[in-house]
Amino acid sequence: MRTSEGNKEDSSLQIYTDGSKTEKGVGSRIAIYRSGQNIRTLLLELNKKYTNNQAEQLAILKALEAANNTHIANKTATIYSDRQTKLDMLKTAKYTPIQ
Secondary structure: OEEOOOOHHHOOEEEEEEEEEEOOEEEEEEEEEEOOEEEEEEEEEEOOOOOHHHHHHHHHHHHHHHHHOOOOOOOEEEEEEOOHHHHHHHHHOOOOOOO
């Protein structure tokens, strides 16, 4: 699978991600579309010690894992996130798991 930074029509999958932290909790949401149809939605409830940034990053990571597991030949994906910095960070970041 390769990722694309172009128009959604250029990709076989369109992935929308978000993460949030409120007083009620921390979570990530992922929606994967193909040809305008939602083929998968994931809601992740996270431990309260996760930060908003970590929730955003985890949403992107889990979205890529889910997209990679779809049975589509020669798939490409465009990721839509409200945090371009998170996408940029994933290109170079080293991760330390939360214990």
